[in-house]
Amino acid sequence: MDRYAQLMSIARNLLSASQRGDWTLLEGVDRQLAELLTRRTEWGQWSQQEMMALAAVQRAHEQA
Numbered sequence: 001m002d003r004y005a006q007l008m009s010i011a012r013n014l015l016s017a018s019q020r021g022d023w024t025l026l027e028g029v030d031r032q033l034a035e036l037l038t039r040r041t042e043w044g045q046w047s048q049q050e051m052m053a054l055a056a057v058q059r060a061h062e063q064a
Helices: 003-020 021-036 048-063
Strands: none
Touching: 003 021, 003 048, 021 048
16 A cells, blocks of 8 residues: 555544544554654655645544
8 A cells, every 4th residue: 555545544544433433443543653654754755645645644633
């Protein structure tokens, strides 16, 4: 899965888990996000699309 797809999947899962009140899933998605962001510097330059996806993740995380 490419970075854009991975980020968008995380955003969708954050929103879905929080809307359903599934705190176990939300915790797992939050861990997945933390892992991904830990490796962020290894990825080099981010595309505009990836930066937009990261912004979507940030908004979803704030809502959750």
